[in-house]
Amino acid sequence: MSDRAPPSLPPSFLEALRRHLPADRLLTEPGDCWSYGYDNSRRQAPPGGVAFPESHDEVVAIVRLCNEHRVPLTPRGRGTGTTGATVPDQGGLVLSTELMNRIVEVRPADRYLVAQPGVLNAAVQEAAGAVGFFWPPDPTSAAFATVGGNLAYNSAGPRAVKYGTPRDNVLGLAAVTGAGQSLRTGVFTSKGVVGYDLTRLLIGSEGTLAIITEATLKLTPRPEAKRTLQAVYRDIESASEAVAAIMAQPVIPCALEFIDQRAIEMIRAHAETDLPRDAGALLMIEVDGPAASLEAAVESVRRAAANAGLLRLHAAADEAEVAALWATRKALSPALRQVAPKKINEDVVVPVSRIPDLIRGLERLSREHDITIVNFGHAGNGNIHVNLLFDPDAPGEGERADRCLDAVFDLVLSLRGTLSGEHGIGLVKRAFVVREIDPVTLELMRRIKREFDPNGILNPGKTLPGV
Ligand SMILES: Cc1cc2nc3c(=O)[nH]c(=O)nc-3n(C[C@H](O)[C@H](O)[C@H](O)COP(=O)(O)OP(=O)(O)OC[C@H]3O[C@@H](n4cnc5c(N)ncnc54)[C@H](O)[C@@H]3O)c2cc1C
Numbered sequence: 001m002s003d004r005a006p007p008s009l010p011p012s013f014l015e016a017l018r019r020h021l022p023a024d025r026l027l028t029e030p031g032d033c034w035s036y037g038y039d040n041s042r043r044q045a046p047p048g049g050v051a052f053p054e055s056h057d058e059v060v061a062i063v064r065l066c067n068e069h070r071v072p073l074t075p076r077g078r079g080t081g082t083t084g085a086t087v088p089d090q091g092g093l094v095l096s097t098e099l100m101n102r103i104v105e106v107r108p109a110d111r112y113l114v115a116q117p118g119v120l121n122a123a124v125q126e127a128a129g130a131v132g133f134f135w136p137p138d139p140t141s142a143a144f145a146t147v148g149g150n151l152a153y154n155s156a157g158p159r160a161v162k163y164g165t166p167r168d169n170v171l172g173l174a175a176v177t178g179a180g181q182s183l184r185t186g187v188f189t190s191k192g193v194v195g196y197d198l199t200r201l202l203i204g205s206e207g208t209l210a211i212i213t214e215a216t217l218k219l220t221p222r223p224e225a226k227r228t229l230q231a232v233y234r235d236i237e238s239a240s241e242a243v244a245a246i247m248a249q250p251v252i253p254c255a256l257e258f259i260d261q262r263a264i265e266m267i268r269a270h271a272e273t274d275l276p277r278d279a280g281a282l283l284m285i286e287v288d289g290p291a292a293s294l295e296a297a298v299e300s301v302r303r304a305a306a307n308a309g310l311l312r313l314h315a316a317a318d319e320a321e322v323a324a325l326w327a328t329r330k331a332l333s334p335a336l337r338q339v340a341p342k343k344i345n346e347d348v349v350v351p352v353s354r355i356p357d358l359i360r361g362l363e364r365l366s367r368e369h370d371i372t373i374v375n376f377g378h379a380g381n382g383n384i385h386v387n388l389l390f391d392p393d394a395p396g397e398g399e400r401a402d403r404c405l406d407a408v409f410d411l412v413l414s415l416r417g418t419l420s421g422e423h424g425i426g427l428v429k430r431a432f433v434v435r436e437i438d439p440v441t442l443e444l445m446r447r448i449k450r451e452f453d454p455n456g457i458l459n460p461g462k463t464l465p466g467v
Helices: 011-020 030-036 056-069 121-129 147-153 198-202 236-248 261-270 291-305 319-330 332-339 352-369 397-414 430-436 439-452
Strands: 049-051 073-076 093-096 103-107 112-115 170-177 182-186 210-218 225-233 255-260 281-289 310-315 342-349 372-378 383-390
Touching (some): 011 049, 011 056, 030 049, 030 093, 056 073, 056 093, 056 170, 056 210, 103 121, 121 147, 147 210, 170 198, 225 319, 236 255, 236 281, 236 291, 255 261, 255 319, 261 281, 261 332, 261 372, 281 291, 281 319, 291 310, 319 332, 332 372, 332 383, 352 372, 352 383, 383 397, 430 439
Parallel strands (some): 049 093
Antiparallel strands (some): 103 112, 112 210, 170 182, 170 210, 225 281, 255 281, 255 372, 342 383
16 A cells, blocks of 8 residues: 555646546546546555546547646546556556446347446446356456456456356457557457457557547356256366366366365355365365256266265255355355455465366475465466465565465466466556566567556556566
């Protein structure tokens, strides 16, 4: 948290900005701006002002002024990101998309929905649901996270194992580059190959290349039916073997979530559960599809999930049982909060077949650094939330946690993994990027940044090191 005074914006800049935005869509009082300086990384840095554009043209005007006056500009959805990408640590102006919250059109026959960036994920699901469709990206924060934030971080949730992430579910974008140019990327069709794929370049770029002002989201028909299974295993090896076997058969589950033994112990200590005493790992599995063929699909997954280490496999019979099965998984976050004053929550990814190596490596690092590590996450994607729990006020514990985290990233990369599956880089992981991306690729990325944002005004200091 920064307690320095908010840097004020140049008077000539503010004067020009006021010509483009009415007074009630521009905040400059430090007290009003304060809450636009944080995100869920719990970092805070106050901006000099907050602008609330309502249209693409207003975004263009704001970006151009920021260029002219060299004012840093941070795009912001609802600040639920966990890596500080929307914290304006270099001051300047925050551009909040709160008022760009219109669903422009829904076209079921063409299977797309056009939305402004400030529309909440939940509102997209509601509009798509009304015509029998859904938009696959499903972060747990859907009720309060925006489409712009989802795209800028390539955020996803359990459904990604079957339906993919925003990169797989966006047809095209309207955006404004850091230089203030308007651009359209992609298509309104389900196929298209003209030119370079700038849609997928902007998705995941954390607001450092362009501000997304409109997105054409690819819709998927809602499945007719769904079944939920909970599989409890004696140990991590058996659970991992099951994950690999499930992913190797033809039915792709629409959720394949994993909880390790430490997490199970924590749930047991802090919530009601009937999990077997010797449970060493747990999988939550969901299968969806046409009602007529669902039983056969479930049976195929059930067969793959069964191995010598399976202690119990239970299929929910009704909605109440589905909720009860997921309650075990949902008990985890509150339990983690009660266990330690601080947690570092990473979202590393490894190839599915390397999950046992990852978990065993994490157990070793936990012992070596004397830091409690709890793991759960999207096993079907190999995307594991690694939680380092510690007390920052206990002598030496913070330093041990930092050293442990360093070693966690080395372990992940040694397994051909990647540092982040969905939370992004932002401020908090920027220093580690050089370990994953080679110098030539990184330099190409820096050049791309300079092409889109020659004056470096757009979300400076985020994502790429050395720009
Ligand atoms: C309780 C909770 C649960 C969560 N669960 C998940 C989860 O399951 N999966 C997951 O992936 N994440 C999860 N998150 C993280 C977070 O919700 C997501 O990253 C989300 O997509 C961020 O959306 P936002 O609107 O809050 O974006 P913000 O945090 O405001 O911004 C995120 C990034 O997007 C950029 N940005 C925002 N709008 C635009 C735009 N229009 N153009 C260009 N750049 C833009 C910002 O500059 C920043 O870099 C969770 C967070 C919380 C608090």
